Amino acid sequence: MKEYSLFIGCTIPVRAMNYELSARKVLDFLKIPYRDVEEFTCCGYPLESVDELSSLTASAKNLALAEKYGTNVMTLCSACTGTLTKAKKILDENDEILEEVNEQLKVLDLKYERKAEVHHIIRVIMAEIGLDKLKEIVKRPLTGIRIAPHYGCHYSKPTSIFGDLDDPEYPTSIKRVVEALGGTYVEYENLMQCCGGAVMGVDEKLALKLAGKKLEHISDAGADAITLVCPFCYIMYETNQRRIERDLEKKFGIPVAFLTQLIGLALGIDSVDLGFKINRVRPKDLLAKIESA
């Protein structure tokens, strides 16, 4: 198995340490080789809205570093996944743009050589371990746990960049993982709706309104938990859940778990080691159900 460079991005190490913690624990457990790269910086996502060349160069910088260590990139955040994958596609298909970007990269003495690939951790697990194998090694199946997925947008869209990794309207990768873990996958109204995270800086009210709509739909479907794969979506549904409850004068109290946290639980890893103490919406009932089974 080729080694991966773990790309944790800006948000996870500060605002979603439970994602990072559970990802590392699960990778160690599954013996997927990865390294940390101290020189990694922002993926380039926020720069895309202001300057294409700067964004592509920031992405290429990180890709070049992964190449320097002879690795592929493993991302946790969907925005990083989308941005790096898009940059790679543009740079791999356009000689002129690659040249221009590498010209900028000279200030850091780096060069992108079109070698590094970009893979989201869930896809790494699916490809390197496989769902049949995962199912086999589950120690604590999530039997009877009703799990509502939130795929997020940059995990599989646009398909012009991601290809057919997942269907843009009806994705199934999280479904397949949840079912391999023994859980019950819960569908709900408007399942593919965006979390609104990308508008948070521009119009907080609007972003929270969007997130609130989804929490209502998930609540109506009667889920025990939401699972997701991106720190921005997590901040919208988890970190901001109480605030949304106040705004809507409703109580949701739906725990939100990163998919890596659920994988870890099913593999028998202790919930504290998976960072569940960091979750603000207390997952006590959820954990009790899983741990007592």
Place this chain on the structure above:
Amino acid sequence: MTQTDVDSGEKSTITSDQLDPNFKYEVAKELGGKAVKFCYQCGTCAAGCPIRAIHAEFNPRTIVRMVLLGMRDELLKSEEIWHCSNCYTCYERCPQDVRPTDIIMALRQIATREGLAHSSFRQQVDLLGDMGRLYEITELEEGKRERLHLPQLRAKTDDIGKIIEKTELKKKIKGEKGGK
């Protein structure tokens, strides 16, 4: 936006001398704007847009139409081009592969060159220039990470600062007009 004025019945006539007939070509030159001229205004983008559903002022179809009409000034100064959540729903569904998400990105980039970047993005560029990351890693985070046995991180680097200096974004983002 103008479309809203029309919807609400308020008069807002635009005369042709206020339009820039070359704007669509300007947008089409951007990486994300290539397909703008293919739009036949079917409205599939607006129908699926999650922002449009809760915020009537935002409408991807209107934005593309305004590009085609040449309403350059109005678009670049509008708050609405910053309201897209880039969820790619319209991008996936557009029968003409116009990629409205990318067109809106192109509009933001043109606006930035005119000194009209939204303040929230200006702040983000400043942070990235100073630290190379969006969130500061303070002693508090360092302590938390240590307790969780997570590796210590390099808190600051000027790598992104060097990149945006080289690409001249650092200069562009300041702008003379002050933006929003």
